[in-house]
Amino acid sequence: MSANAQPVAPVAPATKSAALLRTDGVSIQFGGLKALTDFRLSIQQGDLQGLIGPNGAGKSTAFNVLTGVYQPSQGEVFVSGTKVNGRKPHQINLLGVARTFQNIRLFRALTALDNVKVACRAQTALHQSRMGVGAKLANAAHNYADWWKALLLTPSFQREERRLTAQAEHLLEVMGLSHRRDEEARNLPYGEQRRLEIARALGSQPRVLLLDEPAAGMNTREKADLMVLIRKLRDDFKLGVLVIEHDMKLVMGICEQITVLDHGETIARGAPAEVRSDRKVIEAYLGDSYLESHGGAA
Amino acid sequence: MESPALSIPEAPSLVPPALRGILPLVIAIPTLALFHWSLTGSDFATYLLSVVGVNIILAVSLNIVNGMTGQFSIGHAGFMAVGAYIAGYTSLQLKEVALSFLPVAASDQVLFLLALLAGGAAAAACGFLVGLPSLRLRGDYLAIVTLGFGEIIRVFVQNTDAFGRALGLSGIPQYSSPGMVFFWVFLVVLAARRLAGSSHGRSLWAIREDEVAAEAMGVDTTGYKVRAFVFSSFFAGIAGGLFAHFVPIINPGSFTFVRSMEIVVMVVLGGLGSTTGAFVAAIFLTLLPEGMRSLFGALGTEGSLAQRVDQIRMPIYGLLLVVLMLSRPQGLFGTKEIWDVLPRWLPRKRRGLA
Ligand SMILES: Nc1ncnc2c1ncn2[C@@H]1O[C@H](COP(=O)(O)OP(=O)(O)O)[C@@H](O)[C@H]1O
Ligand SMILES: [Mg+2]
Numbered sequence: 001m002s003a004n005a006q007p008v009a010p011v012a013p014a015t016k017s018a019a020l021l022r023t024d025g026v027s028i029q030f031g032g033l034k035a036l037t038d039f040r041l042s043i044q045q046g047d048l049q050g051l052i053g054p055n056g057a058g059k060s061t062a063f064n065v066l067t068g069v070y071q072p073s074q075g076e077v078f079v080s081g082t083k084v085n086g087r088k089p090h091q092i093n094l095l096g097v098a099r100t101f102q103n104i105r106l107f108r109a110l111t112a113l114d115n116v117k118v119a120c121r122a123q124t125a126l127h128q129s130r131m132g133v134g135a136k137l138a139n140a141a142h143n144y145a146d147w148w149k150a151l152l153l154t155p156s157f158q159r160e161e162r163r164l165t166a167q168a169e170h171l172l173e174v175m176g177l178s179h180r181r182d183e184e185a186r187n188l189p190y191g192e193q194r195r196l197e198i199a200r201a202l203g204s205q206p207r208v209l210l211l212d213e214p215a216a217g218m219n220t221r222e223k224a225d226l227m228v229l230i231r232k233l234r235d236d237f238k239l240g241v242l243v244i245e246h247d248m249k250l251v252m253g254i255c256e257q258i259t260v261l262d263h264g265e266t267i268a269r270g271a272p273a274e275v276r277s278d279r280k281v282i283e284a285y286l287g288d289s290y291l292e293s294h295g296g297a298a
Numbered sequence: 299m300e301s302p303a304l305s306i307p308e309a310p311s312l313v314p315p316a317l318r319g320i321l322p323l324v325i326a327i328p329t330l331a332l333f334h335w336s337l338t339g340s341d342f343a344t345y346l347l348s349v350v351g352v353n354i355i356l357a358v359s360l361n362i363v364n365g366m367t368g369q370f371s372i373g374h375a376g377f378m379a380v381g382a383y384i385a386g387y388t389s390l391q392l393k394e395v396a397l398s399f400l401p402v403a404a405s406d407q408v409l410f411l412l413a414l415l416a417g418g419a420a421a422a423a424c425g426f427l428v429g430l431p432s433l434r435l436r437g438d439y440l441a442i443v444t445l446g447f448g449e450i451i452r453v454f455v456q457n458t459d460a461f462g463r464a465l466g467l468s469g470i471p472q473y474s475s476p477g478m479v480f481f482w483v484f485l486v487v488l489a490a491r492r493l494a495g496s497s498h499g500r501s502l503w504a505i506r507e508d509e510v511a512a513e514a515m516g517v518d519t520t521g522y523k524v525r526a527f528v529f530s531s532f533f534a535g536i537a538g539g540l541f542a543h544f545v546p547i548i549n550p551g552s553f554t555f556v557r558s559m560e561i562v563v564m565v566v567l568g569g570l571g572s573t574t575g576a577f578v579a580a581i582f583l584t585l586l587p588e589g590m591r592s593l594f595g596a597l598g599t600e601g602s603l604a605q606r607v608d609q610i611r612m613p614i615y616g617l618l619l620v621v622l623m624l625s626r627p628q629g630l631f632g633t634k635e636i637w638d639v640l641p642r643w644l645p646r647k648r649r650g651l652a
Contacts, residue, residue, distance in 0.1 A: 067514060093516040101514075107507035109633060110500070118504045121497040122516030147525060150496035151489050157496070164497060204516045 018081050019044055020240045021097060021208045026065055026075035027264075035061045036264045039075070043208055043240040048231060050255035050272075051244045054284055057261040059244045060102050063210050067099050068092040080207070090122065098206035100197040102213045102244070108186035112177055112196055115185050116168035119203030168203060174233075175199040191218050195226075202237065209233070211243045215250060223247065227254045248285065252276060260284070326484045334477030344476055348544045350584045351479035352537045357564040357576035358486045359533035364562065365571035365633075366494060367526045368506030369433070373444030374534050374561045376451045377421040379553035381535025383461050385417030386470040386542035393471055410473035414539040421535025422528045424451075429527035434520050436509065448558055452550045466549025467542070474543035482540060486533045490573045491635075493529075502526055506571070556612060563615050567622060569629030574636035579629075587611050 021043040028036045036058045043049060051059050064070045066077060068089040077084050079095040098119075107115050149157040172178050175195045180188055185196060194214055201209060211230065215223040231254055234241045245251045251258060252272040260268040260275055262284040268275050275281055360374045389409065397405040424447070432443040455461045462468070493499040501522050504512040513519050542548050564583050568575025591607045622629065631639055 069510070069514070088518075089510075089513040090516045090518050093514060099514055101511065105508045105511040105514075107504045107511065109507055110503055114500055114503075117497065118500050118512065118517065119515040121501065122518075143521060143525065147493070147498055147529070150498050151492050153492065161497060200515060 019078070020080055021066065021242075022078045023066065024076045024078070026062075026072045026077060028061060028065055028070055028072050028074075034264050036065065036072075036261075037266075039065075039261075039264075039266060041066075041242075041259065043242055045207065045238055045240050046234065047240040047242075047257070048234050048255055049240075049242045050251035050258040051242055051261065052246070052248055052251055052258060053261035053267075055246075056263075057284075058264040059261055060212055061264075062261070063099055063212055063244065066092075066210060067097060093122070093204055093206075096205075096207035097210065098201035098204045098208070099210040100194070100201055100212055100214060102216065104190075104193050104197060106185040106193055106196060106200070109184055111182050111184055112172060112180045112188065112199075113165070113168050113182065115196060115200050116171050116203040117164050119200045120164045120167050120171075120205075122204060168199075171199045171202050174202070174236075175229075191222050194218070198233070202233070206239065208240045208242070209237075211241065213244050213246055215245060215247065223250055224253075230254065248276075326481070330477045330480050330484070333480065334475055345544065346585075346588065347476040348474060348479045348540070350581055351476065351483045352541050353561070353564065353580040353584045354483045354577050355479075355486050355533055355537040355540070356561045357568065357580040358483075358490050358573055359530045359537070360561050361565045361568070361571070361573060361576040362490055362493065362502075362526050363530045364565050365569075365576070366499065366506060367502045367523055368570075369523060369527070370438065370441045371444045371527070371530075372441050372555075372558050372562055373428075373446075373448035374530075375553040375555070375557035376444070376448030377424060377531040377534035378538035378541070378557070379448075379451050379455065379550075380421040380424050381414075381417035381538030382542040382548050382553070383417075383455060383467065383538075384420040384535070385413040385539030386467045386548055387460065388413040388416045389470050389473065389543065390467065406471065406473050407478075410471075410478070410543060413473075413543075414536055417539035417542075418532045418535040421538065422532035425528045425531025426524065429524045429531075433523040433527060445555070445558075448553070448555055452553060456550045462549070464550060466547045466551075468547040470542050470548070472544060474540050479540050479544075482533075482536055486536075487573060487577065489529075489533075494573065498522070498525075503571075559612075560615065563619055566619065567629055569631040569633065571633035572629065572631040572635055575629055575631035575634075578631075578636065583615070586614075590614075 019042040021041070023039055023041045026036060026039040027034065039058075039062055041049075041062075051062065053059055061070065065072050068084065068087055068091070071086065079092060079097055082095060084092050084095065107118065110118070169178070169181065172181060175198055177192060177196055177199060180192060180196070185193065188196060194217070198209075198211065198214065201211075214230070215226050218226065227250060230241060230243065233239060243251065243255065252275075255272060258268075258270065258272055258275045259266060260278070260281050262280075267280045267284060268278040270278075356374055356378060360371065363369050363371050392409050392413070395409065396402060397408060400408065428443055428447050429440075432439045456464050493502075501512065501517045504515070504517055505519050505522060509519055538553075541552075545552075560583065564579045565576050567583065568577070568579035587607050594607070
């Protein structure tokens with residue numbers, strides 16, 4: 001079984017709409033471990049792409065590079081044409097990339113509503129990215145003045161607060177969580193916590209949504225429902241979506257393009273049918289013994 | 299994204315929105331004035347109440363950083379010292395000044411307010427300088443840096459002639475009064491509660507709960523942490539300024555590491571994140587030594603034990619903290635407020651943190 005490099009299908013060629021999220025040969029190493037090698041990706045509005053691969057393949061690492069949690073050792077990441085290497089996660093989020101986490105990271109002691117409101121609010125705040133000293137000072141003054149508005153309960157502050165509440169309530173409704181509005185996030189059942197993470201991500205008004213194993217821990221029925229919901233979110237919110245999912249069958253069902261990672265390398269990319277029959281993918285997922293006993297695939 | 303038009307519901311309330319901002323002041327100021335007059339005559343009660351008030355300000359403000367934001371600052375006495383020395387020094391310099399268009403008492407209070415704000419602003423500036431580099435990093439850097447800051451301030455004062463070196467500053471005009479102290483107590487509690495219930499406070503809670511997730515959701519975590527720290531330092535400076543105007547002398551011995559730890563114990567005892575918890579714990583821990591003093595005095599243990607209360611105070615705090623950690627690690631109220639833990643038949647606020 002030589003793992004000889006068959007050329008992987010190229011990233012979708014430049015199309016009429018600029019990519020919302022694009023990476024260019026991104027690699028990252030942890031010590032000696034190459035967690036991600038020459039990773040390429042391009043997401044447009046309306047895309048629903050899958051990212052699959054065995055455990056430890058580097059899928060979550062890819063998300064962390066895309067969202068600025070890790071800095072790539074090589075390569076570049078672009079959000080709507082802006083290079084974001086070296087930017088902080090909150091700055092990348094403000095450019096329109098939101099994510100969920102594989103091991104749920106809700107604000108556990110906050111209510112469901114407040115979880116979403118945190119993300120809604122952040123979008124209206126001014127942030128420092130790369131600015132001159134003058135702009136930075138003006139920015140800081142604005143931020144401190146904003147606190148005073150909250151302390152004095154000015155009408156504009158209260159109006160803003162009501163707007164955030166309404167927006168967050170709407171998102172809870174979209175995710176079917178209205179009945180949990182005032183419950184602390186840590187008291188929600190597992191499946192609802194996953195949905196709340198998506199609601200929170202939507203609160204930051206993203207253009208690209210990255211979902212890290214959103215169906216993990218759900219039963220088959222819940223998984224199927226969630227996948228339908230994700231497709232609906234993409235259409236209603238006009239998003240580009242990238243889903244990590246361990247369950248291959250599930251991804252095959254809804255994604256239009258799939259990227260397969262193994263040991264940090266992209267071993268296949270394409271439509272579900274192509275990827276499913278790809279020899280290297282089967283190898284990676286089922287091991288050599290499967291191929292031997294079944295006399296090869298494809 | 300194009301979300302459908304949202305209808306924004308008006309929050310129902312008895313108080314008209316325009317008044318909501320100042321209503322607490324309208325109630326508080328006459329109350330405090332009454333409270334102030336009822337005290338005149340008793341020097342010790344006046345002093346003790348002022349100390350209680352200063353400690354409440356310190357504990358409630360530290361709770362914003364250590365409780366709501368989940369950081370760990372252990373140098374609050376340092377910021378208090380900055381406020382005390384700057385405000386005290388300002389008042390000393392302005393001692394001969396009188397605003398001719400005002401009655402003397404009013405003129406004094408205006409100068410006092412100026413001095414306090416100078417102290418608060420200086421402490422806030424120090425908070426910014428200390429916070430910006432250390433809050434960029436996660437973990438225990440803040441603890442180490444604030445600890446160092448507290449000691450540096452103390453050593454600096456000890457070696458500065460203008461601040462009276464080890465002898466301290468004396469002769470600062472005694473402008474302060476329990477009414478004034480509790481006016482600031484009222485302000486810091488109001489500010490902390492409003493912050494906790496606002497979108498800014500929500501971002502601070504989010505940082506406390508999960509910094510990585512907060513950052514991923516667009517919260518500028520460093521910026522928020524620094525603002526919380528500056529805010530907290532400002533009130534520590536005010537507390538110091540108030541303190542400087544009712545004690546006969548301020549010296550470096552008033553702002554030691556032990557003093558910082560005292561405030562930390564108050565916040566932990568009250569429950570990290572609970573404003574009213576910090577409030578109650580500050581009162582309790584300030585009155586505790588006095589209680590012990592009079593208890594030992596009444597027992598008649600030849601006076602020596604009563605005199606040594608100040609020495610055995612810290613071990614008692616330590617013991618208290620250990621018992622607390624074992625029996626109720628979340629503190630008295632946890633992240634809740636006093637009205638959330640009151641008996642069921644009393645009216646409650648809605649659930650959640652805010
Ligand atoms: N911060 C880190 N430090 C060191 N190694 C890491 C770190 N993050 C991930 N890794 C390693 O990178 C590899 C890929 O991990 P991950 O991206 O989580 O895989 P998965 O595809 O299951 O999501 C694993 O071997 C993991 O141990
Ligand atoms: Mg993973």
